[in-house]
Each structure stands twice: as structure tokens, then as C-alpha cells.
Amino acid sequence: MPIYDISYTSLIFCFFLLAIPIFISRKIRLELEKSTMEAVFRMSIQLFFAGLFLNYIFNLNNGFLNLAWVGMMIFFASYTAIKSADLNVKKLFVPIILAIAFSNLAVLIYVNKFVINLENLLDARYLIPIAGMLLGNTLRGNVVGIGDFYNNIKRNENRYLYSLSLGAGMYEAALPYLRKSLKAAVKPTLANIASIGIVSLPGMMTGQILGGASPLVAIKYQITIMIAIYVSTILSATLSILASFRTAFDEYGLVNQDLYEKNL
């Protein structure tokens, strides 16, 4: 089965579709025209460069370079997660990147080693796309997880202080917020897992099938990736929040107010 390439001219037809969201935005005054164009522009540029780089990296397939590429993805995922949660990047970057790197690399290496049984654990064709899928979901989970956690404490400051006054340690007082934000972080992933195959044919399966793989192979990969995503999402959200405690709370057990100041 041949794979139909999309020519650059036919890609223009794809962009024509954007007339619909622009039209809706105009009519209902969503004021999303600018951000729509910006987002699509950014995506196109980023993907264009990613395509070039990946092409190069895949051809070279040097383990060290592949890992470095994943490292860069982790770096941007961490930055974007904090940024999107409207929190202080300077304060949180170190704990968050450590948490995201650890949880994603651990799950990634485990899957490559024990599930896919790769000879070369750092094979670009496996390492990079799977890392991308894990990180994309981890990112979303972390935005919700760490964002909800600190914003809920802020919104319910009196409730938080009250539990301290009842004798709670900092961790004990934070626990209800940890529970709530972690649930919110993984709920979409769980819903996604439960609806897969019926509601949606996930991107990776679609890709593999378009690439000529048998659907029976594709589903096995899909099951693997969904479980890997779930594990890395909950692990990284948990570790991110726990790791952020040291810089986010002061010795009085209160959240440092500058945590809510956006910077960088």
C-alpha cells in the first residue's frame, strides 16, 4: 500500500478550513482570530523545523543525539507547563523539570526495554515519537495538576490556614489539594483510555495504519502507549507537586506569594 504524500500546494487546501473558525470567531465575537492565526503559524513553523531535524536525526540515529532531542522536549514541556499554569517559572523550573524528566524517561525506557523489546533502547524511530506522546500528555496533566494545586490553595486560603491551625503539618494541610488536583490531572486520560476504540481512533494507531501496519499490531502499540501515558502522567504530576513544595512553601507553611507572579 503506498502512502499518499501531501504536496505543499494541497496543504493550502487544509489551511482553507481555517476560514470556518475565523468566521465563527468573527460572528460571535470570540476574538480568537488573532490567536488562531498565531497558533497555526507557530505550529506550522515548529513542525516544519521538527520535520527537518527529525529527518536528519532519524537518518543519523545516534543514541546520544536522540536522547539529547528528548532532553530538549522535556525542557520545553516543563517550561510550557509552568507557563500555562500561570506560575513563577524561576521558582518552579528545577523541581518540575526533574519530576517530568524522571517520570517520562523511566516509563519510556521501561516500555522500550520490556514491552517492545528493542535491541537499541535509544532507537530514534521508537524513542522520539513515544517520548513525544508521553510528554504531550504529561504536559497537559502537569498544567492541570500543578496549576489546580496552587490555585486552589490560593482560592481557598482560609481553608488551608484553618487546617494548619488544627494542627496539620504542611503536607497534611496540602493533602486535600494534592488529591483534588491529581484527580483533575488524570481524569481526561482515564476517560480517554476508556473511550478509545469506540469514540476515537487515536493518532498513533491512525499513523501506523496509514503507514501500512496491520491494525492488530497497531492496537498492541496503542494499549502500550495508553498505559504508558497514564503512568507517566500521574507519576509526573505527583512528583512535580511534591518536588515543588520546597521552593513553593515558606517555613511558616504558607505559599510564597511570588509563586503566583508570572515571569520569563
Add this chain to the structure above:
Amino acid sequence: MSVESLNNELIKYENVGISFENRKVLSGFNLTVKKNQRILLRGKSGIGKTTLLKMLLGFTKPSEGTIYFRNQVIDSRTCWEARKEIAYVVQDTDLGEGKVKNLLNEIFSYRANKEELDHEKLRSFMRELELENNILEENFQELSGGEKQRIGILIALLLNRDIYLLDEVTSALDAKLKKKVADYFLAREDWTLLVISHDREWERDWMETIYLETRSWETSRTSP
């Protein structure tokens, strides 16, 4: 000062000042609370009464002055001790989401609260506060303001501490309950109370009343 009188000093505010957004609302506040003393704090709203109580627990820092608890300056270390010894009840108790029963159990699972929730005591305090038994199964968020307030008082009593900071704890109760709660607290001579309330039920002839005033309001105001 004799050692004994020093030991009797539980709480001491020394030249404490409060500012909100660079505006001084209170300055040079001094107050010593001895063991078993019951004090009523009065003053118009916005003067920083609630803040004075919060400072004692290390929830806010004074813009000037020092606060002592058991002769120790309240700082990042000692505030944790104060939080374990002082029962703090607020006007709008907020326990969070979930069944009252579960929220109570969570509080008594804190390591600092070594004793388990005493169900016998719980029932008797609930009777005293005229709370129905089935309230334990209800969602805290769905309770009325008066019920929430009584749950706050209930928790303080269950914690079995003997220093109480009571911040408008009867504001949402009916007259009969206001009196009952105030009488209950004021009858305990072994307790130390620092009370903020606009309710007359807390007023007693023998009770020391502190009126808070903004001193030199105009001059102390820092211009932006």
C-alpha cells in the same frame, strides 16, 4: 518580673503594627494575655482584629513589633507549636469538600492530634450545640452558615485545647444559641480566651475589653 508571672504570660503583643497595602491601620498595639484570662477585642471593622489573631498563628507577619507565645517570639519554628496548642475558630468555618464525618476524621488523623476522634464526646457536644446526628453524613458545603459555624466550634471543643481564639464565632447563630455558646466558653475558668465578637452575649462585667483604635490615622497614613 518574677518567673511565675513570666510563666503566666501566654500571649504578648509588643508594639504591633498592621498595614494593609501600605496603609497603616493599627500601630503600637500592646496586649498581654495571662493564663486563664478572658479578653474581648472590640473595634470597628477593618482595624485588624482578625489579623491580630492570625499573627499569633504565623499566618501573617506584623509590619512592626513582636508577638510572643509562651515567651517565645512567633517565628517560622514556634508558630507550629502555637498552632498545636491554640484552638482557632473563625466566623465562616471552611472545612472543604466532602462529608462532615470524613472531614472530621481527616482532622483527627493529623499527627499532631494524637487522640482519635472521641465519638462519645462528639455526640455530647453535638447535642449541646443542637446539631442533628445526620449532619455527619451531609456534605459540608451544603450546610447553612449557622451549622458551619457550629461545626467550627465543635471541632475546637473536640481538639481539647485550652487556649481559644474566637473570631465572631456566634454571628450566624440565633439568640438562644449565641447565649448558650458564650455561656459555655465563659464558664470554663481554666480556659484562656481571646474573643472578637459584636454579640452582646459575650459581654461580661468582669471581662477585660480592649477597644482597638487607629492611632494618629492621618499622620500614619503613608502616601502612595
